Amino acid sequence: MGMNQTPASERVHISFFGKRNAGKSSVINAVTGQDLAIVSQVKGTTTDPVYKTMELLPLGPVVVIDTPGIDDEGELGKLRIRKSYQVLNKTDVALLIVDGTIGRQPEDEMLIRRFQDKGIPYLVVYNKLDQMDGEPACGENEMWVSAKDKLHIWELKERIAELGKQEEPDRYIVRDLMEPGDFLVLVVPIDKAAPKGRLILPQQQTIRDILDGNGSAIVVKEDGLREALDKLGSPPRLVITDSQVFDRAAKDTPKDVLLTSFSILFARYKGDLAEAVRGVKALDSIQNGDKILIGEGCTHHRQCDDIGTVKIPRWLREYTGCELDFDFTSGTEFPDDLSPYRMVVHCGGCMLNAREMKYRVQCAVDQGIPITNYGILIAYLRGILKRSVEPFPEIARLLD
Ligand SMILES: Nc1nc2c(ncn2[C@@H]2O[C@H](COP(=O)(O)OP(=O)(O)OP(=O)(O)O)[C@@H](O)[C@H]2O)c(=O)[nH]1
Ligand SMILES: [Mg+2]
Missing domain, CATH: 3.40.50.11410 (Rossmann fold)
Structure with a gap:
């Protein structure tokens, strides 16, 4: 992950599931406009989940996940199916790719039930429209495409975006704990464990969230906290410290000023x-x-x-x-x-x-x-x- 990119953990995870040869990899390539995934007529071409971070317009930064077919056979096949099902646990938007010339099979129905049980927004995509005689009717959660002839790929992207937008989080790191104009003090020790020349992700994300909330982030090392608080004139809305120096920060933060740690904020944000x-x-x-x-x-x-x-x-x-x-x-x-x-x-x-x-x-x-x-x-x-x-x-x- 480059430092200038949205971290993968913050991207909408869009996963493509389905039986072998349904065209999962082909549809991914059509949607992303790149040859990300290997395509072939051999059943079971994709043997491991493949992750690709990218900008998928009109949605924005996403992780696209290609998965092995959920009807794979043999011992290895069973392992692969397990891996596909594990991908479900991080999937924000699920696409079920079905070979339209064959139609939905029991494995597909099982997947749909899993999407529903887990509350994952999903779309059933019937692929290989080019081989059909005209376009069959389909239901609300469904559509027809052809990865080969790039039919309805633009619409598919629109629908993925719609599903992805429903996933917009209403959870924040700190923004909901502050008012615009507030200032918050962040205590960041710079010790041997700190990465060279930068801040770690939770610190960066917290600063960004404060700015998004139109507040000010004042970042200090643990030995600069007291002086910063003295100079501020009025108490900050919140002091956020690295847990490693919590004791020191607690000592230097007046009792009537709220104090928490990055870990607490992230425990709330993430879990x-x-x-x-x-x-x-x-x-x-x-x-x-x-x-x-x-x-x-x-x-x-x-x-x-x-x-x-x-x-x-x-x-x-x-x-x-x-x-x-x-x-x-x-x-x-x-x-x-x-x-x-x-x-x-x-x-x-x-x-x-x-x-x-x-x-x-x-x-x-x-x-x-x-x-x-x-x-x-x-x-x-x-x-x-x-x-x-x-x-x-x-x-x-x-x-x-
Ligand atoms: N006619 C037609 N063939 C397609 C289309 N999409 C994929 N195929 C063919 O279907 C076969 C399987 O495509 P893949 O994209 O590899 O399918 P997959 O679901 O990723 O398969 P596994 O990785 O094996 O699970 C290939 O021979 C493709 O060329 C389509 O829209 N029309
Ligand atoms: Mg594949």
């Missing part, structure tokens, strides 16, 4: 803050031998350092005084069955889109397994959670 706060309380009833799942959204641990794999397990053992067993997952892997676990601790999910993060939380909630995240957990272990959720009275109440 479910209330659930994470409820989940963290499971720590107090943990017992020897309990198994804990640590989930990470990215596979490169650079940004997350060794927090998930080393530090959190150590802190949990120290805090609980128990012998604990840890399992780790990363990237797009996340087990369907969480029953072996006493609780799940997940990263903030800066590399996952909101839909996928919500899906993981929902998995845990459905199975009755407490789920929390790094930021909330660390805040809790350090006794600072109460203060950092002050800006959210209904959440703070959960801790009483």
Whole structure:
């Protein structure tokens, strides 16, 4: 991802599903106007989900996902089908490509039910119109195209955009906590862990959100906070700090000024803050031998350092005084069955889109397994959670 691009996690994820040879890859190529995906008459040409970030007009920045056919056969085939179904968990708009000369099959009906169950806006696209005698009638959620002769591709893009726009988020990082003209102070430590020459994504996104809310973002290092607050004259609407320096920031922020952390804001933005706060309380009833799942959204641990794999397990053992067993997952892997676990601790999910993060939380909630995240957990272990959720009275109440 280039630094000047919209991060993938903020893009509408548009996935193309369907049986082998329906023309998924061909339709993607027609829609994107590029030869992104390999097309052939061999069934099962696409063997892994293929992701491509791009501008898809008239919608804007998207991730287009090509998937293996959901009717693949054999052991490998089953794995591929699983991968296609996993893509569903991050899909904001689903397109079901059907070979129009054959029509809808049981596998297609199953997919449609999944879209409906998950509340994913979808469109059924009958492909290979060029082989039909005229254009058959179709329903509201359906349309006909030909990837080969580029028939109705423009309309298809319009309809994708319509579905994608319904997905516009009404969730914000901080904008809903402030008024235009407010100023907010951001505490950003520049230590060895900070990437060279830039800010990390959550910090950038927070600044952008404040600007979108027509406020001012004042960015300081932890040792500059007190002076900045003194100089401001009137108190800021909110101080947002990196959790690593929360104690210092809490000391330097007057008690009547609201203070929170980037992790708390992102737990709210990306996942479910209330659930994470409820989940963290499971720590107090943990017992020897309990198994804990640590989930990470990215596979490169650079940004997350060794927090998930080393530090959190150590802190949990120290805090609980128990012998604990840890399992780790990363990237797009996340087990369907969480029953072996006493609780799940997940990263903030800066590399996952909101839909996928919500899906993981929902998995845990459905199975009755407490789920929390790094930021909330660390805040809790350090006794600072109460203060950092002050800006959210209904959440703070959960801790009483
Ligand atoms: N006549 C006609 N053939 C098409 C059209 N779209 C795709 N095909 C052909 O259908 C075959 C399968 O196309 P693909 O795009 O590879 O299909 P897919 O759904 O991606 O298939 P898998 O990756 O194997 O699951 C190829 O031979 C294409 O040339 C179309 O609009 N009209
Ligand atoms: Mg394909």
